[in-house]
Amino acid sequence: MTHQLTQKERMLLSDQLSHEEICIQKYSGYAEKAKDPAVRNMFNQFAREEQNHYNMLNQFLGGQMSGEQGSQVQQGGQAGKAGSLQGSGFTLNFGESQVQGRYVAGDQAKADQQDSSMLQDMLMTEKYVSGTYDTAIFETVNPTIRQSLQHIQEDEQKHGEAIAKYMKEHGMYQVQQ
Secondary structure, three states: OOOOOOHHHHHHHHHHHHHHHHHHHHHHHHHHHOOOHHHHHHHHHHHHHHHHHHHHHHHHHOOOOOHHHHHHHHHHHHHHHOOEEEEOOEEEEOOOOEEEOOOOOOOHHHHHHHHHHHHHHHHHHHHHHHHHHHHHHHHOOOHHHHHHHHHHHHHHHHHHHHHHHHHHHOOOOOOOO
């Protein structure tokens, strides 16, 4: 059964769609510039996940996806999230938000600073986007669309968690105890 979106839902989904588009652009662009292979792979993985979010929101906005289909997409997205990416010298496990890595040859301090700036920007972006999903979730009438938005928000929080964890482990993010 297809759900007719309210004017408010349409506005909120459109806003989230534009946020996802910016996240895709940032993650993709930063992945090309990242010095640490672990950061590069994390950004590429998150860009793909943001693209999935974008596609889902676009389908809801276009009336091409019913609430039931949204639930199926949501469940399919979770299955892919528990896997890990492995490569030369690094392991990423997004299910547990673990990131390990080693740098390629080059100026370590410059690489750290460049990666740190990109990571900081994406952490701030994820915090903002997660908060805007909070508003969209409260304002959505359709329970299945709301559930899909909650799933996306959880993904955004996992992205932020993985970024913060990487930054803490590499001395880029200091938390006062």
